[in-house]
Amino acid sequence: MSATIKDVAKAAGVSVATVSRVLNNNANVSEGTALLVNNTIKELGYSPNFLGRNLRKCETNVILAIIPSAEHTFYSEILRGMQVKAAELGYDILISTSNSNETTEQHLLNMLYNRTVDAVILLGTRLSAETLSDLNNKYCVTLCCERVENADLVTVTVDDCAAAFDAVTCLIKKGHRNIGMISTQGNALSSKDREKGYRDALEYNGIEIREDYIYRGSYDYRDGGYAVEQFMKLDKKPTAIFAVSDMLAAGAVNKAIKLGLNVGSEFSIIGFDNLFLCEIVRPSISTIEQSCYLIGSIAVEKTIANLATPHKYSGRFIIDHKLILRQSTGD
Amino acid sequence: MSATIKDVAKAAGVSVATVSRVLNNNANVSEGTALLVNNTIKELGYSPNFLGRNLRKCETNVILAIIPSAEHTFYSEILRGMQVKAAELGYDILISTSNSNETTEQHLLNMLYNRTVDAVILLGTRLSAETLSDLNNKYCVTLCCERVENADLVTVTVDDCAAAFDAVTCLIKKGHRNIGMISTQGNALSSKDREKGYRDALEYNGIEIREDYIYRGSYDYRDGGYAVEQFMKLDKKPTAIFAVSDMLAAGAVNKAIKLGLNVGSEFSIIGFDNLFLCEIVRPSISTIEQSCYLIGSIAVEKTIANLATPHKYSGRFIIDHKLILRQSTGD
DNA sequence: GTGAAAGCGCTAACAC
DNA sequence: GTGTTAGCGCTTTCAC
Numbered sequence: 023m024s025a026t027i028k029d030v031a032k033a034a035g036v037s038v039a040t041v042s043r044v045l046n047n048n049a050n051v052s053e054g055t056a057l058l059v060n061n062t063i064k065e066l067g068y069s070p071n072f073l074g075r076n077l078r079k080c081e082t083n084v085i086l087a088i089i090p091s092a093e094h095t096f097y098s099e100i101l102r103g104m105q106v107k108a109a110e111l112g113y114d115i116l117i118s119t120s121n122s123n124e125t126t127e128q129h130l131l132n133m134l135y136n137r138t139v140d141a142v143i144l145l146g147t148r149l150s151a152e153t154l155s156d157l158n159n160k161y162c163v164t165l166c167c168e169r170v171e172n173a174d175l176v177t178v179t180v181d182d183c184a185a186a187f188d189a190v191t192c193l194i195k196k197g198h199r200n201i202g203m204i205s206t207q208g209n210a211l212s213s214k215d216r217e218k219g220y221r222d223a224l225e226y227n228g229i230e231i232r233e234d235y236i237y238r239g240s241y242d243y244r245d246g247g248y249a250v251e252q253f254m255k256l257d258k259k260p261t262a263i264f265a266v267s268d269m270l271a272a273g274a275v276n277k278a279i280k281l282g283l284n285v286g287s288e289f290s291i292i293g294f295d296n297l298f299l300c301e302i303v304r305p306s307i308s309t310i311e312q313s314c315y316l317i318g319s320i321a322v323e324k325t326i327a328n329l330a331t332p333h334k335y336s337g338r339f340i341i342d343h344k345l346i347l348r349q350s351t352g353d
Numbered sequence: 354m355s356a357t358i359k360d361v362a363k364a365a366g367v368s369v370a371t372v373s374r375v376l377n378n379n380a381n382v383s384e385g386t387a388l389l390v391n392n393t394i395k396e397l398g399y400s401p402n403f404l405g406r407n408l409r410k411c412e413t414n415v416i417l418a419i420i421p422s423a424e425h426t427f428y429s430e431i432l433r434g435m436q437v438k439a440a441e442l443g444y445d446i447l448i449s450t451s452n453s454n455e456t457t458e459q460h461l462l463n464m465l466y467n468r469t470v471d472a473v474i475l476l477g478t479r480l481s482a483e484t485l486s487d488l489n490n491k492y493c494v495t496l497c498c499e500r501v502e503n504a505d506l507v508t509v510t511v512d513d514c515a516a517a518f519d520a521v522t523c524l525i526k527k528g529h530r531n532i533g534m535i536s537t538q539g540n541a542l543s544s545k546d547r548e549k550g551y552r553d554a555l556e557y558n559g560i561e562i563r564e565d566y567i568y569r570g571s572y573d574y575r576d577g578g579y580a581v582e583q584f585m586k587l588d589k590k591p592t593a594i595f596a597v598s599d600m601l602a603a604g605a606v607n608k609a610i611k612l613g614l615n616v617g618s619e620f621s622i623i624g625f626d627n628l629f630l631c632e633i634v635r636p637s638i639s640t641i642e643q644s645c646y647l648i649g650s651i652a653v654e655k656t657i658a659n660l661a662t663p664h665k666y667s668g669r670f671i672i673d674h675k676l677i678l679r680q681s682t683g684d
Numbered sequence: 685g686t687g688a689a690a691g692c693g694c695t696a697a698c699a700c
Numbered sequence: 701g702t703g704t705t706a707g708c709g710c711t712t713t714c715a716c
Contacts, residue, residue, distance in 0.1 A: 024491075026709060037687045042711055052685060072467035073408040074709030077692050082404070084469070089423075092432050092448070093629075098423035101450065114464075117423070117448040119432065133445075136403035137693095138415070160355075243633065272633055279635070298424075302574065302603055303634055304610070357693055368703045373695055383701060405693030408708050468709095688715080699704080 025068040034062040045070055076137075084114050085325060086139040088130050090122040090146050096295050096314070097145055100166065103318025104143065111326050113140075124148040134161045141325045144168075146210075158334065164325045166317055169211050169338065176328065178321045178339045182212050185310045185343040186219025186264065187226075189292045192308075192345055193262040194227050196352070198290060202235045202260035204249040204270045213238075216266050216294070235260060239270075246273020247280075254281060261289055268293035268300050271307050275350055287352025296346055305349030313342045356399040365393040376401055407468075415445050416656060417470040419461050421453040421477050427626050427645070428476055431497065434649025435474065442657050444471075455479040465492045472656050475499075477541075489665065495656045497648055500542050505667045507655045509648050511674040513543050516641045517550025517595065518557075519676050520623045523639075524593040525558050527682065529621060533566045533591035535580040535601045544569075547597050547625070566591055570601075577604020578611075585612060592620055599624035599631050602638050606681055618683025627677055636680030644673045 027045075031038040036055060043051045044059040051059075062068075076082045087104060089097045101117060108115045116139065120127040127148055133139045134157070141162035147154065151173040157163045158175035165177045193201050203220045206213045217236065224231050237252055239245035246265060250273075253260050265271040271293030275285055283289040285305055293300060296311035320339055328334045347353035358376075362369040367386060374382045375390040382390075393399075407413045418435060420428045432448060439446045447470065451458040458479055464470045465488070472493035478485065482504040488494045489506035496508045524532050534551045537544045548567065555562050568583055570576030577596060581604075584591050596602040602624025606616055614620040616636055624631060627642035651670055659665045678684035 027711095028709080038710080039687060039689095039712080040685085043686085046711080050685060055685075069463070069466035071408075071709050072469050073404060073413070074692090075467075075711075077402075077404040077408050077694085077708090078710045078712085080692070082469075086447075092420075092423065092429035093426050095424050095426055098450075101423050102452075105450065115449070116417075117450075118446070119429075119436065119448075121433075132400070135400035136406075138403050138413075243629070276633065276635065298574070299630065299633070302607065302630070304607065358695095359693080369694080370696080370704075371702060374702090377695080381701060386701080402693050405708090406695075408692090408710085409694045409696085411708070686716085688713105690711105690713085692710085694708085695706105697704105697706085700702085 025066040027068075027070065027074075030059065030062050030066055030068050033066060034059050080137070082138065082140050083112055084116055084139045085141045085143060085322065086130065086133055087115055087117045087143045087145060088120050088127060088147075089117060091119050092117075095297055095299075097167075099314035100145065100318035100321075103315035104322045105318075106315075107319040107322040108326075111322070113322070113326060115322070120148075122146070122148065131157065134163070140329055143321050143325055158336065162325060162328050162334070164321050164328075166321045167212070169215075171211065174336045176321070176324045176334075176336055176339070178317050178324070178341060179212070180310075180312045180317075180343040181340045182215035183219040183222065185294070185312075186216035186266075187223045188219075188343070188345050189264050189294070189310055190220050190223035191227070192347070192351065193264065193290055193292060194223060194229065196262075196287070196290060198260075198262035199229055200235070200258055200260045200262070201229075202237065202249065202253045202263045204246060204263060204265040204274060205236055205238045206241055206266060207238045213266050216264075220264055232258075241267055241269060243269045243273040246270035246275075247277035248273075250274045250277040250281065263291045265291065265293050268295045268297040268307060268309055271309065271350070272299060272303055275303065275305065275307060286349055290351040292345075292351060300346075300348065308348045308351040308353065309346050311344045311346050313344075317341050356397040358399075358401065361390065361393050361397055361399050364397060365390050411468070413469065413471050414443060415447055415470045416472045416474060416653065417461065417464055418446055418448045418474045418476060419451050419458060420448060422450050423448075426628055426630075428498075430645035431476065431649035431652075434646035434651075435653045436649075438650040438653040439657075442653070444653070444657060446653070451479075453477070453479065462488065465494070471660055474652050474656055489667065493656060493659050493665070495652050495659075497652045498543070500546075500669065502542065507652070507659065507665075507667055507670070509652045509655070509670045509672060510543070511641075511643045511648075512671050513546035514550040514553070516625070516643075516674040516676075517547035517597075518554045519550075519674070520595050520625070520641055521551050521554035522558070523676055523678070523682065524595065524621055524623060525554060525560065527593070527618065527621060529593035530560055531566070531589055531591045531593070532560075533568065533580070533584045533594045535577060535594060535596035535605060536567055536569045537572055537597060538569045544597050547595075551595055563589075572598055572600060574600045574604040577601035577606075578608035579604075581605045581608040581612065594622045596622065596624050599626045599628040599638060599640055602640065602681070603630060603634055606634065606636065606638060616681055621682040623676075623682060631677075631679065639679045639682040639684065640677050642675045642677050644675075648672050
């Protein structure tokens, strides 16, 4: 159907080896031949078939990024960081969505097994530490935005504990003593770490920790509202909330307003991620911003480095975060 | 490094052909041999190398979906529709982002040239009709969410003109006679079509069309605000706005509120896409909902159909839309 | 500086 | 029902 390297070789009157050398900018080819070959390539509209090349070289120069869902804008900047760094290093990033479903996630890993991609970067995962370690041992897998205890692979995240500590400390400094937290069920360590940061901040400031101040639901917007409803049933109602995601914070803000609370200095809310949403809603939402671009960039850099070495590195990389204050904390 | 089909054949004491047959569920293999081979496969932890298979079969069973950016949640449901239909038909969907940049888009098309993927589905495009037609002629390309005049390829969109007509008619029925429109610059026909629907609705109701009621900017949130500012400088100020995207509508809503306008029945705004955002902001935003899941599903179905036939179909598919009324129109 | 040829892992005739 | 073998398109070693 389309031209092959053989066609080019024949048309240019050289061997396929020479065409291949031209294709790969190999030095050992005379200027004249190179010109001739390049012209023939153009004439025939030839492009190399990477299936042949990849098979031969046992590499694809493609990294698969698996995100939970395309519905979360949070990943977009991370993906951009990945793409820029990957392009720089001669790789392409392809994306697929797992729908936070372990079966789908497993299916996508087939691309690793069957050599369709060189490596996988997981933006969150449902897999166990053992699975991840095995996978990274046999292939090359990196984890982003989430950590898994004792999993032996490169992990790139913010310091969730410290970030939560900062957020809650800010609320305390504003005079709040009754601070609720909206967290999530399940075993995402990002949430657990943020809970720890929440507890640490309270403890550090000599504030009693109340278990009924911690609501755990899904990441769904509505859970933010449910949390507020729950809190408002308590004897001692919280006057501030720290949520592990901006969506939850948005749900909390809207529900609080609906309940007649004066969201701002009187009833403060801080989210997590700095989604664009935070700027759009009224009141705008204070939040923790992660250096997303950097997370993506570093994840790719470390992944490609691991691809090149026989003894894989598997450390944890902590990326910067920043507290951003807006109207939901009265700023 | 990892086991090959040869290793399996040797270990099982059969030929590679037999292993291949088992791998592909070929009927012509005895139950006993199949069992033996499958056990050996498990023992060796073998998975077939798709680079070999794909090279041999000249197909990858992968479709590349190119989206402008992962920042727009609008595409998520379309992608889900694509993935479900693709899985059904034995294909995988991989996603990449073009950043609305023609160079990047062109780069991604390399995956088509070099046979890394079987087909490409573009969710919007910067390419010309000629480029698209050539591309689809030589390979297999489908266009979604946007149309390009005279481009010879399968195109799947809502009826933008009719949808806009519905939105504007709704505003007129609510008593508005001075209706502004927030559109976009550039040559996106979706916007042009929506402008036509806007004009048609006005004309149909005997309302004069004023060119200064049409603002054209980017798709950026802020442009929604700029539009409102612009409109408020006019002698006869609009009392309603139809925007070609929810982001623009959100920007318009917030700016209108800031200017002291009573957004709702007094000053109405309708957006486009039905982003989740519409439900979160206050007032919630009326909008046009597209049947996104269906758009994705049909796009994939038609693409795969075209992959199988020598004479490609290249028609346009119109998908349903629905007007959704919320607080921003006083509902 | 260039060519011949082997072989990456797989599938699919073809032969038996 | 199973095996032998050619060959998909490419890179790379080895000659020269």
